[in-house]
Amino acid sequence: MRVAVVGQGYVGLPLALAASRVGHNVVGIDSNPELVALLASGKSPILDITDGEIDVAIKSGSYTATTESHSIKDSEIVVICVPTPLDDSHNPDLTSLESAIKTIATYLAPGTLVINESTVAPGTTRTLLATTLEATQLPFDLAYSPERIDPANKKWNVTNTPKLVAGLTESAAERAFNFYKSFVDSVSSGSSLEVIETAKLLENSFRLINISFINEVAQFCAALDIDVREVINAAATKPYGFMPFYPGAGVGGHCIPVDPMYLSTKAREIGTPSRFIELAHDINLSLPSYFAGVAKGVLGELNGKRILVVGVAYKPDVADSRETPAWGLIITLRAAGANVFWHDDLVKSWKNETSSAIDGSYDLAILANPHTDTKLELLGNTPILNSRGGY
Ligand SMILES: NC(=O)c1ccc[n+]([C@@H]2O[C@H](COP(=O)([O-])OP(=O)(O)OC[C@H]3O[C@@H](n4cnc5c(N)ncnc54)[C@H](O)[C@@H]3O)[C@@H](O)[C@H]2O)c1
Numbered sequence: 001m002r003v004a005v006v007g008q009g010y011v012g013l014p015l016a017l018a019a020s021r022v023g024h025n026v027v028g029i030d031s032n033p034e035l036v037a038l039l040a041s042g043k044s045p046i047l048d049i050t051d052g053e054i055d056v057a058i059k060s061g062s063y064t065a066t067t068e069s070h071s072i073k074d075s076e077i078v079v080i081c082v083p084t085p086l087d088d089s090h091n092p093d094l095t096s097l098e099s100a101i102k103t104i105a106t107y108l109a110p111g112t113l114v115i116n117e118s119t120v121a122p123g124t125t126r127t128l129l130a131t132t133l134e135a136t137q138l139p140f141d142l143a144y145s146p147e148r149i150d151p152a153n154k155k156w157n158v159t160n161t162p163k164l165v166a167g168l169t170e171s172a173a174e175r176a177f178n179f180y181k182s183f184v185d186s187v188s189s190g191s192s193l194e195v196i197e198t199a200k201l202l203e204n205s206f207r208l209i210n211i212s213f214i215n216e217v218a219q220f221c222a223a224l225d226i227d228v229r230e231v232i233n234a235a236a237t238k239p240y241g242f243m244p245f246y247p248g249a250g251v252g253g254h255c256i257p258v259d260p261m262y263l264s265t266k267a268r269e270i271g272t273p274s275r276f277i278e279l280a281h282d283i284n285l286s287l288p289s290y291f292a293g294v295a296k297g298v299l300g301e302l303n304g305k306r307i308l309v310v311g312v313a314y315k316p317d318v319a320d321s322r323e324t325p326a327w328g329l330i331i332t333l334r335a336a337g338a339n340v341f342w343h344d345d346l347v348k349s350w351k352n353e354t355s356s357a358i359d360g361s362y363d364l365a366i367l368a369n370p371h372t373d374t375k376l377e378l379l380g381n382t383p384i385l386n387s388r389g390g391y
Contacts, residue, residue: 012081039065143176146200212280218247250325252314288328303337311369
């Protein structure tokens with residue numbers, strides 16, 4: 001089938017390549033010309049995809065990258081994979097999604113199946129997307145299928161991670177099911193768009209709440225001077241009814257701190273506030289001041305102290321620093337007068353700063369998200385505060 005994937009980031013690119021590998025003719029559309037130039041030259045912007053995979057797809061003629069949206073009119077299926085972040089007040093920001101659906105409506109061909117993969121609050125696919133497409137007065141099908149990709153996960157990828165779909169109509173659901181079945185091992189259908197939109201938010205809200213809970217338990221264990229990781233591993237010997245979550249500097253990335261706010265904003269709108277999510281969000285936002293307090297406890301005084309934050313990506317082994325908890329920590333320490341540097345083997349430059357050397361010249365090193373290959377031994381005798389548990 002002729003497929004257009006709008007947005008060639010962490011979600012859209014792996015999806016486009018997986019579809020192209022099984023013989024679909026895929027065009028990856030992105031509004032970022034630098035990204036498109038990189039892809040067109042056979043270079044991968046993300047660690048999970050090799051340059052070779054892009055090169056093979058381009059040379060086979062089954063994948064092209066472009067900034068031009070007019071190829072939408074030649075596509076039987078258009079998949080939306082654009083960002084759905086939060087604005088400065090932590091409210092959903094649908095600017096990219098609104099812009100993408102307007103462009104799709106402009107070039108819509110009769111009978112096209114449009115699938116939204118961007119995370120949204122329940123009702124958004126039906127109200128925002130269906131309404132915009134209906135205004136074209138052309139026949140179309142519309143489906144929702146949330147993405148579950150977990151960057152740097154070596155076991156679960158686009159093909160073997162089970163996929164959920166739901167359609168505006170039965171025929172839309174069936175077409176989306178058949179499309180994903182051509183390259184995803186397991187696909188399940190939900191009875192409505194809203195069920196599957198909510199399922200996606202439930203998955204990530206579950207993680208936010210549990211990670212925030214364990215971060216609170218970690219503070220309790222630190223106050224008791226016991227090792228939280230030993231406590232978790234002891235509890236995890238229970239073979240049922242317990243799932244281990246591990247502490248850290250806070251949640252980050254484009255999903256876990258963001259998606260639950262789509263649920264809680266909707267929950268407030270309809271008069272059923274989600275106190276769990278709001279509390280978990282508050283705990284997450286409080287972690288920089290907690291760790292700054294611990295650092296002060298170690299050093300006596302933060303003013304003028306040289307502190308190295310190790311690992312500023314949002315999690316180990318990715319180069320993605322979106323919503324990273326390291327930033328809140330860095331600005332909190334700087335506000336207290338500390339001279340803060342950061343080191344990251346994968347994020348080499350960030351916020352107009354560059355990664356500093358990892359060595360023994362600092363008064364304190366705080367481990368935020370060090371990567372597997374980060375050489376912590378180079379810190380020598382530097383005192384280490386490990387946000388993931390223990391000193
Ligand atoms: N990153 C993840 O691990 C992950 C996992 C599951 C779900 N999601 C969801 O998938 C969606 C996409 O996330 P992502 O991480 O791939 O984002 P991303 O920022 O990596 O990629 C999005 C791409 O869309 C492009 N874009 C933005 N507006 C556009 C437009 N109007 N037309 C064409 N291109 C446009 C951007 O230039 C960017 O390259 C989000 O809703 C996110 O919540 C992300």
